[in-house]
Amino acid sequence: MVSILITTYNSASVLKTCLESVLQQDYADREIIIVDNASSDGTRAILRNFGQEFERGCAGKSETRLRVVYNDANRGFAAGQNQAMAQSHGDWLFSLNPDVILKPDFISTLLAAAGLLAPAGSGDPGESPSKRKIGALCGKLLRWKPGATNERSNVIDSTGIYFLRNLRHLDRGSDETDRGQYERREYVFGATGAAALYRREMVEDISVGGEFFDEDFFAYREDADVAWRAQLMGWSCLYVPEAVAWHVRRVTPERFRQLPDEINRHSIKNRFLMRAKNISAGLYLRLLIPVTARDLLIFGYCMLFNRRLLSGLSLFWRERESIKEKRKWIQAHRRISDSELVRWFDNHPRSLPAD
Numbered sequence: 001m002v003s004i005l006i007t008t009y010n011s012a013s014v015l016k017t018c019l020e021s022v023l024q025q026d027y028a029d030r031e032i033i034i035v036d037n038a039s040s041d042g043t044r045a046i047l048r049n050f051g052q053e054f055e056r057g058c059a060g061k062s063e064t065r066l067r068v069v070y071n072d073a074n075r076g077f078a079a080g081q082n083q084a085m086a087q088s089h090g091d092w093l094f095s096l097n098p099d100v101i102l103k104p105d106f107i108s109t110l111l112a113a114a115g116l117l118a119p120a121g122s123g124d125p126g127e128s129p130s131k132r133k134i135g136a137l138c139g140k141l142l143r144w145k146p147g148a149t150n151e152r153s154n155v156i157d158s159t160g161i162y163f164l165r166n167l168r169h170l171d172r173g174s175d176e177t178d179r180g181q182y183e184r185r186e187y188v189f190g191a192t193g194a195a196a197l198y199r200r201e202m203v204e205d206i207s208v209g210g211e212f213f214d215e216d217f218f219a220y221r222e223d224a225d226v227a228w229r230a231q232l233m234g235w236s237c238l239y240v241p242e243a244v245a246w247h248v249r250r251v252t253p254e255r256f257r258q259l260p261d262e263i264n265r266h267s268i269k270n271r272f273l274m275r276a277k278n279i280s281a282g283l284y285l286r287l288l289i290p291v292t293a294r295d296l297l298i299f300g301y302c303m304l305f306n307r308r309l310l311s312g313l314s315l316f317w318r319e320r321e322s323i324k325e326k327r328k329w330i331q332a333h334r335r336i337s338d339s340e341l342v343r344w345f346d347n348h349p350r351s352l353p354a355d
Contacts, residue, residue, distance in 0.1 A: 002029065011039065038071055184354075
């Protein structure tokens with residue numbers, strides 16, 4: 001069974017279309033768990049109507065099950081997805097943003113690919129990424145542009161996450177026109193959390209203190225943190241281009257200056273939080289010059305143009321003991337050496353063929 005997990009917060013403008021695409025999936029054995037983080041824009045009315053329509057049209061006629069949870073406060077994406085995972089029963093957990101439209105065969109295509117390749121490995125450190133167990137899968141995400149003449153564009157949103165040597169993480173192919181340049185199955189560093197399929201076995205293996213997505217992140221970069229932790233523990237991520245979806249991308253590096261301070265605070269905070277838990281001293285030394293240059297650029301911008309953004313870093317002092325414990329657990333459970341991991345940190349997108 002696949003558990004489809006959606007966390008919403010003021011998503012009324014896109015939610016109905018997303019849910020319609022979920023119900024149109026051709027994979028029948030699924031459950032849908034939706035967590036709403038105290039939306040105030042009409043999202044809850046849409047969810048209530050969806051629940052009523054589901055009861056009338058779907059209950060008893062398929063294997064699909066639905067549960068909607070209403071939170072009293074905005075707990076953030078990470079906590080919302082963890083909350084949904086705790087109530088799920090699927091062998092596979094599908095993290096889905098409410099601003100994504102799925103092709104009807106999206107889930108079944110990913111599962112078919114996992115079924116063909118997943119049994120190959122065991123997660124042992126000595127195995128190459130192409131032979132380890134697949135813990136995550138992602139498809140080709142294109143840009144959804146609500147209200148545009150061609151809403152479902154052929155502009156690429158993501159074909160997997162990759163890291164630069166300065167520890168920025170980006171989406172492969174972002175803003176490129178899709179001309180078939182990403183048409184082969186490949187192992188990538190990780191999946192963007194907008195539409196990522198995770199194996200429950202991996203979720204249980206890499207969760208820290210019961211948290212798959214680190215709730216200190218609140219929102220933004222938590223999917224890259226999961227990808228890094230999964231790589232450390234010997235799990236691979238498979239990109240499957242035949243699985244296609246469309247995603248509204250609101251947060252991009254190019255829009256940094258136009259984004260609200262709250263988003264940028266979380267983004268800066270989470271860059272350092274992700275590093276504090278996952279990087280080893282050896283890997284840090286190998287990447288020291290580009291990482292330090294990027295850090296100085298960030299601090300310089302904050303000091304000269306917007307000191308309010310520095311407040312996000314106060315988390316490290318408030319939660320220093322918790323962060324230390326998380327790092328201790330992650331580093332004690334890692335199965336992959338720095339020499340193998342460092343190959344993924346490059347100034348060009350890295351991938352490995354999965355033929």
